[in-house]
Amino acid sequence: MTFDTLGLSDSLLRAIVDQGYTTPSPIQAKAIPLILDGKDVMAAAQTGTGKTAAFTLPLLQRLMGGKAVRPNRCRALVLTPTRELAAQVQESVRDYGKYDEFSSAVVFGGVKINPQIALLKRGVDVLVATPGRLLDLHGQGFVDFSDVEVLVFDEADRMLDMGFIHDIKRIVKLLPVRRQTLMFSATFSAEITKLAQGYMQDPLKVEVSTPNATADTVVQWVYPVDKKRKSALLSHLVQSHSWHQVLVFTRTKHGANKLSQQLEKDGIRAVAIHGNKSQNARTKALGDFKKGRIQALVATDIAARGLDIEQLPQVVNFDLPNIAEDYVHRIGRTGRAGAAGHAYSLVSADEADYLYGIEKLIRKTLPREEVDGFEPEHAVPEGRPGTSARPASRNRPQARRGNADAAGRSQSRGRRGGGSGGSANGTANGNRTAR
Template identity: 85%
Template sequence: MSFDNLGLSASLLRAIADQGYTTPSPIQAKAIPLILEGRDVMAAAQTGTGKTAAFTLPLLHRLTDGRAVRPNRCRALVLTPTRELAAQVQGSVRDYGKYDGLTSAVVFGGVKINPQIALMRRGIDVLVATPGRLLDLHGQGFIDFSDVEVLVFDEADRMLDMGFIHDIRRIVKLLPVKRQTLMFSATFSAEITQLAQGYMQNPVKVEVSTPNATADTVTQWVYPVDKKRKPELLSHLVRDNAWNQVLVFTRTKHGANKLSQLLEKDGIRAVAIHGNKSQNARTKALGDFKSGKIQALVATDIAARGLDIEQLPQVVNFDLPNVAEDYVHRIGRTGRAGAAGIAYSLVSADEADYLYGIEKLIRKSLPREEIDGFEPEHAVPQGRPAQQTRPPARRGGAGAPRGQQPARRRRGGNGGRGNVSGSRAPR
């Protein structure tokens, strides 16, 4: 199938071609026709499979009817949980809508509100927003929701995890009852399904993979290690594998700051990104990471949604998340758009329950490998028998032929970046 078969306008097809995309991903192929029909849609797909374009493209198609936008109003509203994701979505709207003359804007906290007020005074076709700043603007009288035709929840489960449910309820009450509502996420919990029942009209559920599954393009490994030796092991992996770009996840903001400082002292260019950082600092950190000025970006789960780093070669879970679904989103930062990636988890004995919860969620046991010189004194209990065809070879150990070692042994610095499919689908 090509995009020509989906019913999109010629201007959108031109914009898609400009981005170098030819074939829709499975979620795009299934969701776009339903959205064009005007149906409410709940779509679940793995991170990195093109969910943003799956709702952006038909949304823009719907808005190209020549209807004028009134001051302080918008015709489509996209809600996201984080600033980074909001900026990413608005970038997609801008890129795909460039030939249609549609206007878009992004509003979120952490930056001055006056420029956002100025944007809203003119009226906007597509407004992408985080809930808190959106309600601030409405409370001050700068946004009127009466013209909203389409509401999109992007990563709705994360919004619930971050405590936005009350804000979401307040926003939905302000919107027209007659509208199209879309929910897109990598995971759908029981709470999300309940939310959908209250806000959607006979929604069509679209799934292109097993719920909460991880992408086949991501190879996953667990490295058992004592907690106190995790920083040393991470430095060892970065240097020994000549990693020039690695995204590292910690559980807390303090942990992210501390780890980035330890890496810097060890000669590894690193910076932390989390909710306590100013938006300017977060934007600069991400820009430096993408440009190669920074080797290691150390992040909390705020970065698990919205960081779209093309062909990011590897992700490391320095700490396992205490919410199993966050693991899916973390490792979804690599292996995107058909490219290959590897996710490593440094797991200490006190995280055994978290590991078991993750394996239960994704319905498979993760292969383990002990790194020579870092064997743990406190073993990580095996939650259930590992479903492996062979035991993982201990790195550098006797009797570990090169062909039987993990893929990372053959990757080099930023290896494994190649696209594993013949074409790419837009994100």
């Protein structure tokens, strides 16, 4: 199957080619025809499989040849949980809609509101927003929802996790009843399904993978290590394997700041990104990371959704998340669009429960490797603490090997060309997945 077979316009197909894409991903192949047919759709797929393009492309086509945009109004509204994801979605709208001259705007907090007000005064075809800033603008009379034809919830489960349910309810009450509603996410919980039943008309469900499954393109590994030695181990991994680009997740903002400072002391260019940083600082940090000006971007879970970095070779969980689903989203930052990726977790004994929860969620036992010189004094038990250990994964090493052997072996899978920490440039047939 190619994009030509999905019923998209010539102008959209040109834009897709410009982005270097040829073959739709499974979620795109299934969702796009349904959306073009005007159906309400609930779509679930793994992170990094092209969900953004799966709703952006048909949304733009449905807006073609429609009514003119009026001041302070929009024809399509996309709600996202984070600023970074909102910016990414609007970038996709610009990229795919460039030959049709669609107007768009993105609004979120943390930046000055006046430039956003100026954009909305002219009216836009597509408005991408986080709920809080959107309600602020509406309360001040700068946005009217009367012309909304399509509503999109992007990463709906994350919006509920972040406590946006009351804002969402307020926004939906302001929208026209006659509209198309789309809900995209990596996972669908019982709460999300209940939410959909209240806001959607006979929605069609599209699922292309096992819920909470991790991408096959991502090699996952656990390095048991004592908590006090985690930062030293991370510096060792970065330096010994010449990692030029690594996204590191911590559980707290303070932890992100402390770790980035320690990495800098160790001669590794690093910067922290989290909710206490200004939006300008977050945007600059992400831009520098994408351009290779910094080696390590140290982030809290605010970056687990919405960061789309092409060919990101590796992700490191410096701290395991206390919500197992967040592990899936974290490691979904690598191995995107069919490329190979590597996810390493530095796990201390006090995180055994978190590790067990993750393994139970993804239904696999993660292979472990002790790094020479960093063997833990306090072992990380297999299986739930207090229970018998579960059988080891078939991929688990039979004996402890040195770090260079472990990382070198795992990073060699699916990689084209040389260079430690590199990743494949596409799928086996050379096609890339539209984001």
